[in-house]
Amino acid sequence: MQESMATEVLNLEDAHYFLSLEETRLDRAAAQHRTPLTNRPRIGFNTVLGKFIYACRLDDLQSDLASSSASGDAPTDARRAALQSKHHNLYPAPPETDVDEYKSVCAEKGDLRTTTAELSCVMWTGDGDPRLILAPLKLEVLSLTPRVVVFADFLTPSEVAYIQDTGHTGLKRGAIYDSGNPSGVTSYKRISKVSWLWDTEHPFLSSLGRRISLASGLSLESSEAYQVANYGLGGHYTAHNDARDFEQVADEWYTRDGNRVATMLLYLTDVSLGGATAFVRLQLAVKPRRGSALFWPIHFDFWHQKKTQQQLTRHVGCPVLWGTKWIATKWIRERNNVVVRFDYPG
Template sequence: MRIAFIYCILIILFTNCQSNEYSYADYDEYYREYYTEMYSTTVMGSVKLYKLEQEFMQILKKSTIELQKQINMIQIYLKYFKRPKCSNQNECKKYVAKPLNAFRLMRRIHQDWPQWLKLIKSGNEADYIKQLENEIVPKLPESHDMLEMLKNLHRVETTYGIRVHDYANGKMPKTQSNWTLTVRDCVTMGNYGYQIHDYQRAGMWYQYALNQRPEVNGESYKQMLGDPLDHARLKYAQTILIHAEVHRNEPALAMQEIRDEVEQVLSEVDAKSINDLVNDRLHQSVTEFELNDNQTTVYNRYKHRWAHMSGCRGMFRQHTNLVCRYNFTTSPFLQLAPMKLEEISLDPYIVQYHDVLSDNEIEDLKREGIKGTMINGWTSLKSSNATENESRTIVARVAIMSPSLEIVQRINRRIIDMTGFNIEESKTIQLAAFSVGGFFMPHYDYLYDRLLDTDVLKKLGDRVASVIFYAGDVTEGGATNFPRNQLVVQPKKGSALFWYNKFDDGSPDPRSLHSICPVVVGSRWTITKWIHQDSQMFLQPCSLQPSSST
């Protein structure tokens, strides 16, 4: 009876459904409408909802823990990264003028910040993220910026012979910085030395990095930035073997051949053997890298530039028999306002004028130079030879200052008073800014045979003399070096250096060879004027080249 009743009810229900005006599109819709449990309709449904929320909260907790780890990591990094605030531009300049500060800044932005950027961008569409991507990221330094910074630091290190331990701890030849290099910084320096085949310096940097205590919160950094020592032990082992092989076989094998051979051998050796080799060297009080870091070895490696390096290192004897005096005679104006002149050398003639540029004039020049177009000054023109281009590097930012500027006209009048030369046909001057590592290798200002390749200069004649104004003091480095005369002139704000490039008969004077020592701390601002020969036709003496100078 009960079964029959249920059957009748089902028939009624089915009949009602079929006759209903609302028809379902398909069975699934129908099923959802009727068979999906509604949490709001029963107590049990609410209980299930409660449990579901509990599961969701557990997931959120896990997510919060991970996010908190990331927040903690960022807070630790920001605390470690703490640096003095620059309340004005001069304070900022003072901070980045120190080589370690400039290098660490470049390395962090180039290597570390992209990793932090990935972290904060992850799943985040906030406005400040979009601002970061649109306004900040396009301005980040590229790989060539990092490469130039490493070139500059390596140049300072090798030119002045700074020990790795001292360099890493901010000890320069004459100044001491409070900032030190991290393990990541040291490994980056080692990697650059390895890249340019300076295995001795690379080995010392790897050795120093591997001997350092673990960084505070180092494990947190590793999670985000990776382990800086991941490949350092292998690289250190490679430098040990390459360095030993170079000293044993030089010059029988090319450097690249030795490197390829060593890398092949170590790729077939087990990790324990490599670790044993590394640990053995790390425990030695003095390694072969340091034993070979003596003057003889350095001379053999850099003999083509040893005179330049000797001058920069302060190895030339001091000249004490020269005098300072006032120059009244070069122009009529000097009889009213004589200039202070210091004799640097009488043969060849090199003098330094003092207090010939005021602070206001210097600021005017810098302002005009920065406002105009300053370009990169390279060591040489780009060549079709790829090998030659590898050695090209940026040495300064330069600007050609127009003679229409009132400040340039004043400086030109001063050059006439100092030198007695005619500069009517070439009134432009060159403003240059050398930062940390900025330099110039030994060179001549005269062009001689090269003059034929330059149409403009053929009309002006060769560079008979040179004048360099120092538009600022340099904390350390940046000296003008005359290696053949064993003379070094330190930059002094407001002074000007003047010398001849040619003899009176127009032949080049090889003693005018000069260079610029790398800037160690600070910046080197200069104004350069080359005085051309053709305008001096009625001013230059007709005497012959002295026999003693040939």
């Protein structure tokens, strides 16, 4: 979620503290401060540079207001609003240029997959794991780079029923991430109800957890609880990435277990019309199929901030037009997953 500039107030003392952490950025910060907004590159608010620039603009605002007061003319509401717009509007939210594309993908218009020659649909045994040799998975590769695959009949009917029935208890309005609120905030961007099922509290799901680990090649020791979500008529989730930006992972949970490195999305129902999971940059829309599972690793280079692949897996939950949609999502985190293969599975 894009952070509002009004959520945190900084002064120059704050800026000096941040600059003491990285003094080499002072000249760059000053130059950026003098750059017109229309020509300024987008800078994350939580960076040292971003905080410094904001502090400078805030100080300018206070100076302007003080000048107005010194002249004997109290600033009017319009003047104050103009000054706040001038000094605070550093990082306007980027226009959602892909809205029309998402509409097209969700409506299943055009060529949703331009290249299929190298894609495959197989009975998959991993790297020869005896457990998968005895019970191979029905795997279809939807995208090679980044890897996006779907497993047909991944859940048993009893697992589907258990997750849906148990998850029904405790449903509440779904929220999206907000740095100022650890519990998230409700938004029109996500219209759904969610609940959480922890593996430790539901031993019935232990076999499913082992299956997810085999399918993904990843440990679930630091994974999140299953998030069960229900989307009614018109329910949707606008474009988002599953991992957080490096600058957003300072809270205790993310510090302890790391960022998300992979997503396993479990479909608990068929949807008569709508409800697809759409990757606009891949021109790929995956329809919900009861018992199937959609998987993709999240490529995120924390040290160099290379988020290209994460942006490629930016996705949307298309609006449900007829029926209801139930899903459960297992997000897998970094801890105990030092090596993440981006050519796996398939």
